[in-house]
Amino acid sequence: MSDWFKQVRENTDNIVHEIKNHPFIKGLIAGSLPKDVFQFYINQDALYLAEYKKVLATVGIKCHAVEETQFFLDAATGILAVEDALHKTYIKDLAFNTVPSPTCELYTSYLARITANHSLSEGLAAVLPCFTVYKEIGDYIQANQNEQANNPYQSWIDTYGGIDFENSVNKAIAITNKYAQSADKETLNNMELSFTKSTKLEWLFWDSAFKKEAWKI
Numbered sequence: 779m780s781d782w783f784k785q786v787r788e789n790t791d792n793i794v795h796e797i798k799n800h801p802f803i804k805g806l807i808a809g810s811l812p813k814d815v816f817q818f819y820i821n822q823d824a825l826y827l828a829e830y831k832k833v834l835a836t837v838g839i840k841c842h843a844v845e846e847t848q849f850f851l852d853a854a855t856g857i858l859a860v861e862d863a864l865h866k867t868y869i870k871d872l873a874f875n876t877v878p879s880p881t882c883e884l885y886t887s888y889l890a891r892i893t894a895n896h897s898l899s900e901g902l903a904a905v906l907p908c909f910t911v912y913k914e915i916g917d918y919i920q921a922n923q924n925e926q927a928n929n930p931y932q933s934w935i936d937t938y939g940g941i942d943f944e945n946s947v948n949k950a951i952a953i954t955n956k957y958a959q960s961a962d963k964e965t966l967n968n969m970e971l972s973f974t975k976s977t978k979l980e981w982l983f984w985d986s987a988f989k990k991e992a993w994k995i
């Protein structure tokens with residue numbers, strides 16, 4: 779498979795389309811997203827990223843080439859340090875809720891299960907939407923903003939629309955494409971299932987934040 783990512787991205791276009799049209803994203807573009815909703819999201823995202831760091835490290839230590847391992851370990855510390863700083867900016871005065879929402883729990887548990895029990899290729903495919911969806915949404919928001927000056931969410935938006943994040947996303951895509959190139963048909967099928975599931979979970983994460991999802995019992 780010469781460009782695995784291009785193919786699976788095309789096949790998940792409907793999900794990305796739904797993300798772009800979600801009221802959460804529309805609210806970020808306009809800067810009108812209610813503050814309590816964004817803070818709920820940032821709080822849940824901090825809980826998500828704490829687990830995602832471990833997942834990236836797990837994938838990294840399974841990679842065959844030392845520079846691939848290094849990339850994922852750097853991603854776990856470097857990129858996430860930037861995100862942690864964003865989280866501190868936006869939730870500084872708030873009581874931090876340490877309970878993951880059902881969707882946060884679902885997404886992190888799913889990633890942990892795939893990276894622990896399935897093949898490296900499937901693990902790479904499962905963690906990739908966390909890079910690619912945010913890059914695409916960051917770019918999409920920046921391209922569709924009428925005004926950036928007074929948007930309270932601009933530093934969050936610029937983190938994902940920026941060049942540093944783009945470099946890291948391209949590297950993650952290149953590594954995953956490389957493993958896809960030597961994967962058999964069954965593995966390719968499983969990789970696409972993982973990529974699609976994580977892309978759906980990205981939609982669900984924003985949707986659950988918009989609804990400030992709580993445990994029903």
Ligand SMILES: Cc1ncc(CN)c(N)n1
Pocket residue numbers: 823826827861907908909912980983
């Ligand atoms: C849920 C989620 N997915 C992806 C990202 C971008 N690393 C994030 N911060 N949060």
